[in-house]
Amino acid sequence: MTARVLDVLGAFTAATPELSLTEISRRTGLPLTTTHRLVGELAAWGALERGEGGLYRVGLRLWEVGALAPRGLGLRERAMPYLEDLHEVTRENVQLAVLDAAEVVYVERLAARDAVSIRSRAGSRLPATATGVGLALLAHADPEHVEKVLAAPFRRFTEKTLTDPDRVRHLLGEVRRTGVAISEQQIEMVSQSVGAPIRAGQGRVVAALSIVVPIEANPHAYVPAVLAAARGISRALGASALATQP
Amino acid sequence: MTARVLDVLGAFTAATPELSLTEISRRTGLPLTTTHRLVGELAAWGALERGEGGLYRVGLRLWEVGALAPRGLGLRERAMPYLEDLHEVTRENVQLAVLDAAEVVYVERLAARDAVSIRSRAGSRLPATATGVGLALLAHADPEHVEKVLAAPFRRFTEKTLTDPDRVRHLLGEVRRTGVAISEQQIEMVSQSVGAPIRAGQGRVVAALSIVVPIEANPHAYVPAVLAAARGISRALGASALATQP
DNA sequence: GCCATCCTTCCGCACAACGGAAGGCCGGTC
DNA sequence: GACCGGCCTTCCGTTGTGCGGAAGGATGGC
Incomplete structure (x- = not known):
């Protein structure tokens, strides 16, 4: 479901640009398992990336696409x-x-x-x-x-x-x-x-x-x-x- | 399916930052109907927006998220x-x-x-x-x-x-x-x-x-x-x- | 050693996404 | 003004894909 993918992206804000898996799950209200899969797919594509400490952050590829706006x-x-x-x-x-x-x-x-x-x-x-x-x-x-x-x-x-x-x-x-x-x-x-x-x-x-x-x-x-x-x-x-x- | 959503986003490039629905469908290989729904959902969220002439382009919201990278x-x-x-x-x-x-x-x-x-x-x-x-x-x-x-x-x-x-x-x-x-x-x-x-x-x-x-x-x-x-x-x-x- | 927290893998079920079909809406052509 | 070809949009029944509970690691703190 597209909306869930976007919910995950929307969980990232200027105040909290790096989130753990569980944190994303909490914010979006999605079950942990589902979040895990979504985040995995997003990371594989480059929309998210994993920093030190395993925290997720917005990835380079998404920045590139966003730059086209x-x-x-x-x-x-x-x-x-x-x-x-x-x-x-x-x-x-x-x-x-x-x-x-x-x-x-x-x-x-x-x-x-x-x-x-x-x-x-x-x-x-x-x-x-x-x-x-x-x-x-x-x-x-x-x-x-x-x-x-x-x-x-x-x-x-x-x-x-x-x-x-x-x-x-x-x-x-x-x-x-x-x-x-x-x-x-x-x-x-x-x-x-x-x-x-x-x-x-x-x-x-x-x-x-x-x-x-x-x-x-x-x-x-x-x-x-x-x-x-x-x-x-x-x-x-x-x-x-x-x-x-x- | 998450991959399809990302395929749509990936269809936008620096060379072609504005695309018609059919053009997106062609590039992604997705059926027109499916593309129509995905693009609609993305536009509703603000990841894409519709310019003059009905062409789709990357939206402000996606730029904002991308800026968090x-x-x-x-x-x-x-x-x-x-x-x-x-x-x-x-x-x-x-x-x-x-x-x-x-x-x-x-x-x-x-x-x-x-x-x-x-x-x-x-x-x-x-x-x-x-x-x-x-x-x-x-x-x-x-x-x-x-x-x-x-x-x-x-x-x-x-x-x-x-x-x-x-x-x-x-x-x-x-x-x-x-x-x-x-x-x-x-x-x-x-x-x-x-x-x-x-x-x-x-x-x-x-x-x-x-x-x-x-x-x-x-x-x-x-x-x-x-x-x-x-x-x-x-x-x-x-x-x-x-x-x-x- | 035990418990808490977080992450990851597995798998069967249900229901939401899928996409074919059909119908509008242009704008160009004869 | 009838026809055609490109686009876009809506509908709806079927099916396979995403869903998420359960269970199992991996840390790390006390």
């Missing part, structure tokens, strides 16, 4: 030079993310050594409404999808985290008008982020990037650099010059 | 700063790779804009004996494993590609003695590479990096920089100072 490494590779430039110029945290249902998934993250250091790695998730990248993405997403997102309960991080759908709707209009999304103190009280959408062919928004700066800074000062980077990546992805206009 | 993104993230430094200083192609059976898998690749430009993106493979990284890895691999690799037929790229097991064995001894692996014109006649092993805890070699330079250059000039980068990454991975000595 257009929204993963593919996007990352083309965006990298622009992210680095932006990072170099500003010395702040720079992030690249895509939308998945109601969350954003961070595809790349360049951390400033000295600046506000938020340390979640590539592959982590946050609610879309609470982040600069997320607002930039939602602003250009299918309205029907946006409504579904806004209908779900909001996760709260700080006292400034948005929880009112109407407030978000208004903000999204603002984002469409200005071309940038500013999220203030929604995740942490000490920081805010400035995000902008990235477009591919036909002008469709496929990703977003953002820069995270201390709350003392003036976010508007970063807008031109953020927009320039977003436009650069959009062009690299094949969006026409016209389509890159807001 | 310690030898994939995990290694990459920690090595990145050192790779960038090396790249910055030398302005040449810099690569990070791990060993998988008889091949090396490139985990990261920083391409020089002007220097000898070598193809193939992160996730690609080459025979271990024909590359700088591969020789560095084999030199510190289980001797039994090395013999298995040398027993298999050699793929030839240029007239300088090594095909004599004894010659390789000798070279591996040399690598162990000097701490660096130099591969000359094995892949292309215009380039050579200088590789060095990267160690993790207990001094075990887990990866290697290399720099690719034109054949006119003196490879030995790059040895100190390459070794410094390899030692830096090893330290970042938790190898003790002693273990990082050759």
Whole structure:
């Protein structure tokens, strides 16, 4: 059964990237024997591998296949030079993310050594409404999808985290008008982020990037650099010059 | 059956990252109906997703799981700063790779804009004996494993590609003695590479990096920089100072 | 030496995956 | 506008494959 195979893969998380057989069995709820067989088959193929101590971890072959995801490494590779430039110029945290249902998934993250250091790695998730990248993405997403997102309960991080759908709707209009999304103190009280959408062919928004700066800074000062980077990546992805206009 | 699920995933390659249902069916040899169900289940989970035109591609969720591979993104993230430094200083192609059976898998690749430009993106493979990284890895691999690799037929790229097991064995001894692996014109006649092993805890070699330079250059000039980068990454991975000595 | 924990192998049964058949849905052709 | 050829999707009865209980090693701690 396919679902069980995927359950096994899903048992691996960033917090626990190495698991014992029994641990996998516990997490998936599958009988030990079944787990044993599944894990064996996955390991034989290279989707999992066995480290020291007999613990299982995600294997090289699965990484290779995962790297084929257009929204993963593919996007990352083309965006990298622009992210680095932006990072170099500003010395702040720079992030690249895509939308998945109601969350954003961070595809790349360049951390400033000295600046506000938020340390979640590539592959982590946050609610879309609470982040600069997320607002930039939602602003250009299918309205029907946006409504579904806004209908779900909001996760709260700080006292400034948005929880009112109407407030978000208004903000999204603002984002469409200005071309940038500013999220203030929604995740942490000490920081805010400035995000902008990235477009591919036909002008469709496929990703977003953002820069995270201390709350003392003036976010508007970063807008031109953020927009320039977003436009650069959009062009690299094949969006026409016209389509890159807001 | 687990194998069939994996067959479907394996149908996706760097050359053809987007496939139609029938195309997947053809490649895997599975009946169309069966493929349809498997692909549906995989897509529901997020391992695959459906792009424009109905073509299937690798999904975000699989990318996330793949990113957990310690030898994939995990290694990459920690090595990145050192790779960038090396790249910055030398302005040449810099690569990070791990060993998988008889091949090396490139985990990261920083391409020089002007220097000898070598193809193939992160996730690609080459025979271990024909590359700088591969020789560095084999030199510190289980001797039994090395013999298995040398027993298999050699793929030839240029007239300088090594095909004599004894010659390789000798070279591996040399690598162990000097701490660096130099591969000359094995892949292309215009380039050579200088590789060095990267160690993790207990001094075990887990990866290697290399720099690719034109054949006119003196490879030995790059040895100190390459070794410094390899030692830096090893330290970042938790190898003790002693273990990082050759 | 004993017990606890984890991993591995075996094997008969049941039921879920299998895949043939049939039917939609394009878009091209005459 | 009728026909055809590629694709994709749904249905459903049969069968063989994955399932998981039981039992047997392998460690390692006390």
